[in-house]
Amino acid sequence: MARAGLVAGNWKMHGNLIRNQELLASIVSGTQSLQNVSCAVCVPYPYLAQAQLVLGGTHVEWGGQNVSQHHQGAYTGEISAGMLADFGCRYVIVGHSERRTLYGEGNKVVAEKFCSAQERLLVPILCVGETLAQREANDTEQVIAMQLDAVIDFAGIDAIRQSVIAYEPVWAIGTGKTATPQQAQDVHAFIRNRIASHNDEIAADIQIIYGGSVKADNASELFAMADIDGGLIGGASLVASEFISICFAAQG
Numbered sequence: 001m002a003r004a005g006l007v008a009g010n011w012k013m014h015g016n017l018i019r020n021q022e023l024l025a026s027i028v029s030g031t032q033s034l035q036n037v038s039c040a041v042c043v044p045y046p047y048l049a050q051a052q053l054v055l056g057g058t059h060v061e062w063g064g065q066n067v068s069q070h071h072q073g074a075y076t077g078e079i080s081a082g083m084l085a086d087f088g089c090r091y092v093i094v095g096h097s098e099r100r101t102l103y104g105e106g107n108k109v110v111a112e113k114f115c116s117a118q119e120r121l122l123v124p125i126l127c128v129g130e131t132l133a134q135r136e137a138n139d140t141e142q143v144i145a146m147q148l149d150a151v152i153d154f155a156g157i158d159a160i161r162q163s164v165i166a167y168e169p170v171w172a173i174g175t176g177k178t179a180t181p182q183q184a185q186d187v188h189a190f191i192r193n194r195i196a197s198h199n200d201e202i203a204a205d206i207q208i209i210y211g212g213s214v215k216a217d218n219a220s221e222l223f224a225m226a227d228i229d230g231g232l233i234g235g236a237s238l239v240a241s242e243f244i245s246i247c248f249a250a251q252g
């Protein structure tokens, strides 16, 4: 990997106070000697205070899994970027396919959330990815381009500098079906080239991470690809030993 790596856990709607405590402590101690790779966990909102308490002052960072596009107001049930920043978050996932599919978040809302996060100095982890039907119809690049361009057009290319892109093929999320390293690499290269068409330097520096059934036993071959800078890890981030191994796999 040409760039420093990032491995981020996406806990989704999993966890409880007791289990989290153990998991977070194990991740901190197990990744103590990790070098040149950042390690983060994106936890459910109610556990941000716990993450801050356990991870504060350690090398492990934390973040949210979603954020409102608004900063305040009558938006029952929503959480603003400022609130995430209050709890020490560095990252927030935006545009995860589960948000897009289950909660109807379109490209415009995702772009607004991306900007909202940056306005409070959070680093958005922007998720893009195609469904199986889109891949089979040979529409992968077109779909990814639309998802990416929506954010570049709205936020401006300079904003991309302070973000992470996560390529997550929808058909690989939680299914046990991982993209082959070459399939993932091809899309990562496509994303990097598209960014390079605006700005070469940003394209060379930006972390593009892969998500979708990454496990300890397939992480190394994925992270060995030239344009894959780490991973966004769902299921395997809930098991300390798996997650720690994946972090070390990103070290090369």
Ligand code: PGA
Pocket (backbone or CB within 6 Å): 010, 168, 172, 173, 174, 175, 176, 211, 212, 213, 214, 232, 233, 234, 235, 236
């Ligand atoms: P998975 O999820 O690792 O369980 O496939 C990845 C994600 O949804 O971010």
